[in-house]
Amino acid sequence: MVDTLTIRLVQMTQWVGDIAKNVELMREARARADGCDLVLYPEMQLIGYPPEDLILKPALIERAAHALEDLARDTADGGPAMLVGSVFRDDGLLYNGTALLCDGRIAAIRYKHELPNYGTFDERRHFTPGPLPEPVEFKGVKIGLPICEDIWHPKVCAYLKTQGAEMLLSPNGSPYEIEKDQLRLENVCVRRAEETGLPLAYVNRVGGQDELVFDGASFVVNGDGSLAIQMIDWGEQEVTSVWKRGESGWFCEEGVEEDLAEHPEDAWCAMMVATRDYVNRNHMPGVVIGLSGGIDSAVVAALAVDALGPERVWCVMMPSRYTVSLSLGLAEECASALGVRHSVIPIAPAVKGFDEMLESDFADTEVDLTEENIQSRIRGVTLMALSNKFGPMVLTTGNKSEMSVGYATIYGDMAGGYNPLKDAYKTTVFRMARWRNTAVPRLARGPGGEVIPQGIIDRPPSAELRPDQKDEDSLPPYDVLDAILLGLVEHEQGVDELVSKGFDRATVIHVENLLHRAEYKRRQSAPGVKLGTKNFGRDRRYPITHGFRTAQ
Numbered sequence: 001m002v003d004t005l006t007i008r009l010v011q012m013t014q015w016v017g018d019i020a021k022n023v024e025l026m027r028e029a030r031a032r033a034d035g036c037d038l039v040l041y042p043e044m045q046l047i048g049y050p051p052e053d054l055i056l057k058p059a060l061i062e063r064a065a066h067a068l069e070d071l072a073r074d075t076a077d078g079g080p081a082m083l084v085g086s087v088f089r090d091d092g093l094l095y096n097g098t099a100l101l102c103d104g105r106i107a108a109i110r111y112k113h114e115l116p117n118y119g120t121f122d123e124r125r126h127f128t129p130g131p132l133p134e135p136v137e138f139k140g141v142k143i144g145l146p147i148c149e150d151i152w153h154p155k156v157c158a159y160l161k162t163q164g165a166e167m168l169l170s171p172n173g174s175p176y177e178i179e180k181d182q183l184r185l186e187n188v189c190v191r192r193a194e195e196t197g198l199p200l201a202y203v204n205r206v207g208g209q210d211e212l213v214f215d216g217a218s219f220v221v222n223g224d225g226s227l228a229i230q231m232i233d234w235g236e237q238e239v240t241s242v243w244k245r246g247e248s249g250w251f252c253e254e255g256v257e258e259d260l261a262e263h264p265e266d267a268w269c270a271m272m273v274a275t276r277d278y279v280n281r282n283h284m285p286g287v288v289i290g291l292s293g294g295i296d297s298a299v300v301a302a303l304a305v306d307a308l309g310p311e312r313v314w315c316v317m318m319p320s321r322y323t324v325s326l327s328l329g330l331a332e333e334c335a336s337a338l339g340v341r342h343s344v345i346p347i348a349p350a351v352k353g354f355d356e357m358l359e360s361d362f363a364d365t366e367v368d369l370t371e372e373n374i375q376s377r378i379r380g381v382t383l384m385a386l387s388n389k390f391g392p393m394v395l396t397t398g399n400k401s402e403m404s405v406g407y408a409t410i411y412g413d414m415a416g417g418y419n420p421l422k423d424a425y426k427t428t429v430f431r432m433a434r435w436r437n438t439a440v441p442r443l444a445r446g447p448g449g450e451v452i453p454q455g456i457i458d459r460p461p462s463a464e465l466r467p468d469q470k471d472e473d474s475l476p477p478y479d480v481l482d483a484i485l486l487g488l489v490e491h492e493q494g495v496d497e498l499v500s501k502g503f504d505r506a507t508v509i510h511v512e513n514l515l516h517r518a519e520y521k522r523r524q525s526a527p528g529v530k531l532g533t534k535n536f537g538r539d540r541r542y543p544i545t546h547g548f549r550t551a552q
């Protein structure tokens with residue numbers, strides 16, 4: 001029995017499905033933990049979280065089992081033991097679990113009991129809930145291993161305490177949401193620590209995974225609820241924590257206490273990290289963006305530069321006859337402030353070509369939205385041609401307000417591979433832009449200063465698809481629209497509830513109609529990173545075809 005344990009907390013990225021790569025990274029982290037007793041990695045570190053339906057492939061389960069045995073053999077070298085998360089097949093059933101690897105073998109396995117099945121999670125689709133887990137014994141110390149969702153409810157930790165657990169080590173795959181770092185610490189882990197009187201180490205993964213992004217922000221709280229260690233958010237970090245047996249049980253000595261990003265820096269980091277990992281892990285050499293001189297594409301360009309560096313971002317201004325010289329100038333100014341390649345490709349020849357092609361079929365019709373959408377589609381085709389020819393992936397720029405009401409052209413400005421703004425309302429985009437002009441986030445590769453020219457922030461939003469067009473000609477002002485959408489989307493409120501809060505009934509009914517009618521567009525849209533509690537994608541899953549409206 002020991003009185004001191006050194007536990008290496010490894011906040012790292014994961015490669016979903018690339019078991020060999022995860023093994024290599026875990027081995028490297030273990031080598032750096034030389035001299036420690038134990039290494040704690042995030043949830044499912046071996047196969048990556050969330051694995052989704054990769055779990056249905058027997059080959060993945062077998063490969064994970066072999067890799068775990070290989071890793072276990074490593075621990076015969078007398079170096080640190082490891083706590084490794086993976087998928088486990090047991091009697092034909094699949095479990096999300098953690099294995100204790102020490103002395104050259106798999107010494108113990110514990111399964112996750114509480115399987116999250118809400119919001120973006122559907123773990124019950126793949127896994128069977130494990131029984132209430134017993135502590136594992138390591139060097140004579142009884143350690144509880146609650147896995148992520150297990151700590152969000154009192155039951156598992158309370159059970160571990162009754163079974164003699166002396167400390168709680170929790171591997172996590174907890175996706176970012178605005179202000180969730182506070183929630184995890186104060187509303188979840190401090191409570192579990194205080195309820196049980198046990199110290200708790202919380203280790204979360206970092207990095208982007210399609211529409212999810214993980215912020216890390218791992219920590220340790222002691223049994224009295226006090227914070228012993230706070231690790232960084234958004235980056236990888238490895239920290240050696242020192243645990244001692246005191247008179248009233250085990251505690252963790254105070255260690256690093258890093259500052260976490262405040263809002264809106266956290267949301268900027270989420271979009272930046274998600275875009276970086278999506279582009280890099282899908283082997284794209286860079287990105288190409290239609291830069292209009294408006295706020296959305298300017299913010300996407302700045303995010304892309306922060307994520308990838310200016311040398312991998314190509315901005316293309318595609319003026320039409322409705323593009324005012326202010327837009328041309330602001331686009332150029334923005335590209336130059338960001339230090340990116342900037343091209344100007346006028347679309348007039350293609351517009352003329354379509355006019356001629358459709359002349360006889362469109363004879364006797366009025367010019368309307370059709371012609372506006374053709375311009376947007378010409379730009380989409382142009383960006384996709386540059387992507388095909390030279391390799392960069394197209395980033396789309398539709399913010400959440402626009403994606404909510406279908407204010408974007410399908411197969412036009414919606415054409416592209418990834419949308420960093422998909423979960424950011426227009427009012428948030430403005431806030432982000434103002435903030436980015438005053439600060440450079442940690443890990444960002446872009447320059448400081450006014451990277452989004454003030455002229456772009458100040459001008460009224462316009463699609464510039466017809467003369468003097470303004471977004472507010474067809475939509476309520478964005479502060480009103482966003483407040484209504486917040487109610488309808490994020491809080492699942494209905495028309496009556498919003499009217500009782502002071503919104504105009506006809507406007508709310510109109511917005512609700514637009515929201516439902518645009519579902520088909522969202523289903524065909526590029527994925528984008530989740531920031532809030534109801535992203536379009538894994539969180540909010542409405543039917544396309546339905547007849548429900550909240551107003552009778």
Ligand SMILES: Nc1ncnc2c1ncn2[C@@H]1O[C@H](COP(=O)(O)OP(=O)(O)OC[C@H]2O[C@@H]([n+]3cccc(C(=O)O)c3)[C@H](O)[C@@H]2O)[C@@H](O)[C@H]1O
Binds near residue numbers: 406409462463
């Ligand atoms: N349920 C459904 N399932 C599948 N397809 C469905 C459908 N309902 C309509 N459609 C099809 O969708 C087509 C209509 O969609 P679409 O062609 O996109 O056209 P639409 O939504 O009518 O127009 C695009 C809107 O976006 C605005 N816009 C465009 C470009 C940029 C911006 C901006 O500022 O960001 C704004 C523009 O001013 C206009 O209000 C129809 O022709 C119909 O065939």
Ligand SMILES: Nc1ncnc2c1ncn2[C@@H]1O[C@H](COP(=O)(O)OP(=O)(O)OP(=O)(O)O)[C@@H](O)[C@H]1O
Binds near residue numbers: 290296379398399461
């Ligand atoms: N003249 C243009 N040159 C290049 N790209 C354009 C141009 N006009 C529109 N786009 C692309 O289409 C997207 C939608 O554009 P639009 O200007 O119609 O509306 P928006 O949502 O207000 O976007 P932004 O704020 O970027 O202007 C833009 O973000 C941009 O990527």
Ligand SMILES: NC(=O)CC[C@H](N)C(=O)O
Binds near residue numbers: 043121148172173174
């Ligand atoms: N992987 C999990 O179990 C995640 C669920 C958990 N409530 C979280 O987001 O932190």
